[in-house]
Amino acid sequence: MACENRTTCPYCGVGCGVIASVDDAGTVTVRGDPEHPANFGRLCSKGSALAETLDLDGRLLFPQINGQRSSWDAALDLVAERFSDTIAEHGPDSVAFYVSGQLLTEDYYVANKLMKGFIGSGNIDTNSRLCMASSVAGHRRAFGSDTVPGTYADLELADLVVLVGSNLAWCHPVLYQRIAAAKASRPTMKVVVVDPRRTATSDIADLHLAVRPDGDVALFNGLLAHLAETNRIDEAFVGSHTSGLAEALIAASPLSMAALSEATGLSGLSIRQFFWLFADTERVVTCYSQGVNQSASGTDKVNAIINCHLATGRIGRSGMGPFSLTGQPNAMGGREVGGLANMLAAHMAIENADDRDRVQRFWKSPRIADRPGLKAVDMFDAVADGRIKALWIMSTNPVVSMPDADKVKAAIDACPFVVVSDMQGDTDTGRLAHVLLPATGWGEKSGTVTNSERRVSRQRAFLSGPGEARPDWWHITEVARRIGFASAFDFASPADIFAEHAALSAFENDGSRDFDIGAFAAIDEDQYDDLRPFHWPRPATGEMSDRFFSDGRFYHPDGKARFIPVATVPVSEQAGFILNTGRVRDHWHTMTRTGKSARLSAHMAEPYCEIHLLDAADHGVGHADLVRITGQSGGEVIVRALLSDRQARGSLFLPMHWSDETASAARVDTLVPSLTDPVSGQPALKQARVSLERYSAGFHAFLVTRNRPSDLPFSYWATAKTEGGYRLELAGDEPDGGFGAWLSRSLELGADVDMVAYADSTSGDSRILAFDDTNLLAAIFVSRAPVAVSRQWAVDQLNVDHGDRLARCRLVAGRPETNRPDRGAIVCACFSVGVNDIRRAVDHGCRSVEAIGEALAAGTNCGSCRPEIRRILDAQPLLAAE
Structure with a gap:
């Protein structure tokens, strides 16, 4: 008998409702919540795959100090001691919190309260600053x-x-x-x-x-x-x-x-x-x-x-x-509680003395930050030059996501004391921490989030936290108590925090502030558990409306909105390409969650650069070549070229998801300088100037394997999870002893493994396959040029019976047998439908996106693959016109 739990998706700012079901065996399944007004039952590919991301692979399960397991008391005592000593010696502005739109509102609230109201500094900012x-x-x-x-x-x-x-x-x-x-x-x-x-x-x-x-x-x-x-x-x-x-x-x-x-x-x-x-x-x-x-x-x-x-x-x-449209699931909730360095809680202004006095009186705090703190880019500059000496990073990975990422990495590495709270233990940022605190994640923690339309929804726990993982709000309140603020942080549950948050929003609010959820100031545990999605404002008394400004009243002192004169930006005449960074369809941020799902990696499995066909020709770049992209400050990445007429000339598009965990050199924000908007402090992540050149390699290879190799001695590599193992793109110089020796060494293949090999000295092509009993353990396809083999077909061989030894030899050809059709590159991640599946459906009479959906289900869930299906149909005009 399955137990159903209504919660929300932890990805983008749409804030979709999710029903998570857990059966008697502990198996989790998810589907969209048809009653949630954000999505009415629909989920995207990422949301649909949430159950596939709940494994413990890489999870941080206990506190660590300097890489060694510790008790919670020892870790929390050390954090409190080091922050207290730093504040005593260097003042409140010598410490900082860098938090995240992945936090729940209750986590955000206590972090902001501790920093601004009790430590007395504005130095709390969030990765929502970046979006x-x-x-x-x-x-x-x-x-x-x-x-x-x-x-x-x-x-x-x-x-x-x-x-x-x-x-x-x-x-x-x-x-x-x-x-x-x-x-x-x-x-x-x-x-x-x-x-x-x-x-x-x-x-x-x-x-x-x-x-x-x-x-x-x-x-x-x-x-x-x-x-x-x-x-x-x-x-x-x-x-x-x-x-x-x-x-x-x-x-x-x-x-x-x-x-x-x-x-x-x-x-x-x-x-x-x-x-x-x-x-x-x-x-x-x-x-x-x-x-x-x-x-x-x-x-x-x-x-x-x-x-x-x-x-x-x-x-x-x-x-x-x-x-x-906000990018993160709780960027709006973070704004509500003052999670930005230049804001106070409940949409009050840190630069306003009356607001500061009001918040301080409500919190009964010994002090209140009297000026804005350091915004994200400035914060890490202050870490770099030593002004900030103790830093707590919560639920985010700035070594990958911040502009000038190499500088940020060096700054964190040199900081005297760094705490990182996260679910995963071996992130690019986590590796630099003095103290690692294991956090609970989606499915394990309870609280609220606010989506892009100001709708507050509950995120509910339906799994126990693994190991010694604890929620972020608990980490923060335990440290606050140890610093000496126990009475102000005497929260027993997220419901207690939410009630205080709601009460503050209504405190001395006569309608002059937009954010008011005072209707929930006395909420108890049962009411909190049953909380249904709602739009704010929700004042304790008075009229409620889902839409603001219908009465023409705004929140400037005179009640009027302001036109803002803005100057046209001059056309830039700088040399080089304009770099545009962004997301791919099926991944989220630095892939610590979505990277666990094999089908989410099937659509885009390696880092790439989208470049216009004519720009590629001008630079001698061919289809599937590798390219080196260099920033003006010296950072560089090596990624696959994707030639496209959809990309404007003079511009490059690079996704931001790959980190040092998943690729050799693909942290895109190493290319982006720390240029920010002068008003908001938001980095210009989409207008960096870069140069591009074709990257020559002695060989290219594609590897599918049940186990991830223990070493990757190549100048280029990228890895992704697959059903039954991993897929890797490799390039560079041949490893010592050749590929067979490297495979045996890095995969720890035993002497009884059956190796099937092929080599062509003229073309430079070679293939090596390793079998154990009836299973394919690994297959590597090597060429002097980018490898022309169906990736999805090769991946599928990890889950096929290979007891026929003659058939094993045919696999070396790198082509599917006639009775095992090749799906081709995955187009629909929700249902794992490949381009060849769609082409075959067209051959059998499907002439529209809707017909493809009826035949294959592709495009019928989140629908984000429908444009790609339409392009496949358009590429076969004679068939489609019959």
């Missing part, structure tokens, strides 16, 4: 508060959805499918995608604007000027509820159409088409994400978008408004 700080800054400048006005329902009610810097199909697939379904049912609905790349999201676009990097301000400034010139300004709304339009128009007006085309890289026809579409459509939602935020002008981009909505009064009503 949504510019949205926060833009909201506060425009609205007087960090308020997301609308809800997901607006995406379906809009007549025009503008997606700016957002590959929604891959990064927020469930929202993408909600829009796609709305468009299918109401064909008059229009979608515009503003993105330098033609991504999978463009599949539903009526207009794709391949804007130049950092051309967004010019585009929306031009739109604002157009709205004024064509008398589309809502004079009544602007006059009653805003200020500053004249100044914003002066900043927006100077560009001619020719200059606007130059600044945006768009044709005048495309620009006019977009302007008239926006002007003529009342119900417009403009969604923006990392392509807007991760820029040195990110805050100005946000305000340029908001300006256009304020000018037309398209805010606070159904089916319209600016909409920030």
